[in-house]
Amino acid sequence: MRDDPRLPTSPGFWRSPLRGPWFTSVLGVVLLVGITVLFVTGLVSYAAYNPDLSPVNDKTPDKGILGFYLFAWPTHPHWLYRLNQGVHVTLGITLVPVLLAKLWSVVPKLFALPPARSLAHALERISLVLLVGGGLFEFVTGVLNIQLDYVFPGSFYPLHFYGAWVFIAAFVAHAVLKTPRALRNLRHLREGEEDGLVSPRPAAPTVSRRGALWFVGGGSLLLFLTTVGQSFDSLRRTALLAPHGGADPGSGPNGFQINKTAAYAGIEPAETGPDAWRLVITGRTGTVRLARAQLAALPLHSSALPIACVEGWSTSDQWWRGVRLRDLAALVGYDGDPPDLFVESLQRRGAFRHAALSADQVADPRSLLALYVNGEELSPDHGHPARVIVPAAPGVLNTKWVARMTFGDL
Secondary structure: OOOOOOOOOOHHHOOOOOOOHHHHHHHHHHHHHHHHHHHHHHHHHHHOOOOOOOHHHOOOOOOHHHHOOOOOOOOOOOOHHHHHHHHHHHHHHHOHHHHHHHHHHHHHHHOOOOOOOOHHHHHHHHHHHHHHHHHHHHHHHHHHHHOOOOOOOOOHHHHHHHHHHHHHHHHHHHHHHHHHHHHHHHHHOOOOOOOOOOOOOOOOOOOOHHHHHHHHHHHHHHHHHOOHHHHOHHHHHHOOOOOOOOOOOOOOOOOOOOOOOOOOOOOOHHHHOOOOOOEEEEEOOEEEEEOHHHHHHOOOEEEEEOOEOOOOOEOOOEEEEEEEHHHHHHHOOOOOOOOOEEEEEOOOOOOOOEEEEOHHHHHOOOOEEEEEEOOEEOOHHHOOOOEEEOOOOOHHHOOOOEEEEEEOOO
């Protein structure tokens, strides 16, 4: 069975002359650097939600020791989350051709017999299965989430979070075992080394290994160029593979990207009108109810801040105007340092219709309950009658259609 060239368990079945230690090593080193950056930016992205602050911010319950790295998310610089998530998503898309090429280059090993020659070999094979399965799972769920196509069962957040830890454990084990050999292969071009990758009866070559690497690199460059534009207004039309590429929705001051429309969130015009809508603010000294006109009569401040989303898209700085969150805290008894804030939306379904903000976020003078954007009242899709805007916070924490704000330690 192992020597029958008609079966994938035979080394003779895999005849491509491109496979070999050098080709695999080049791809492996690229993935070693790229996936490390992906994992770090993924952890940073998760920390940006301040998941330890309140259960409503944490979509990965029972994470246990996996939450050891979390810290209070800063508000400076205001573009921090925009940069981090743009790198995470754009790099993930760019690495897809490299990942596929690497899997293709080592596919003979997945069929090699015997399955385990020793305990060390068995552990290596198990790590390989987890590595391949975990890598495909992370990249597929990530791409589907970017495309707003939630066909997988369950919530994206815990699936991607726990999948990342399974994948990175296998990745680290594999890197420890293989990186020294990969570096030797690159230094000495050791194509003759017995690695189970070089075909014993290779077919005639149609392209060189360097040509194949150029082909993979070209594919990655093409994906980069058709993705990176979603983070820049001037390049947005080039983001052909991103849902938030192309022209801005509508025109005028409210003509910039959104994820959820008012209709999708179930927001009825009757409940946001001046006669119906009231903002309920609760704190140390009780409860205050304010109509939008009363909010607009309070001292207003302006902030230039972007909207940045977990899917990787972001806007340039928009000019927001409204009441500072710390001034609203002062209305209910917090004249000094303001406490944490729990925000509730009129939205009735979906994740993050509630959100928690830390005391540091509330205290930042740029954090607003915005009533206007770019010199005009908020449109319904951008959160009219009022929405939260906080520097460096993920877009979902900038709650739209705000109905209630509760100040106090969470």
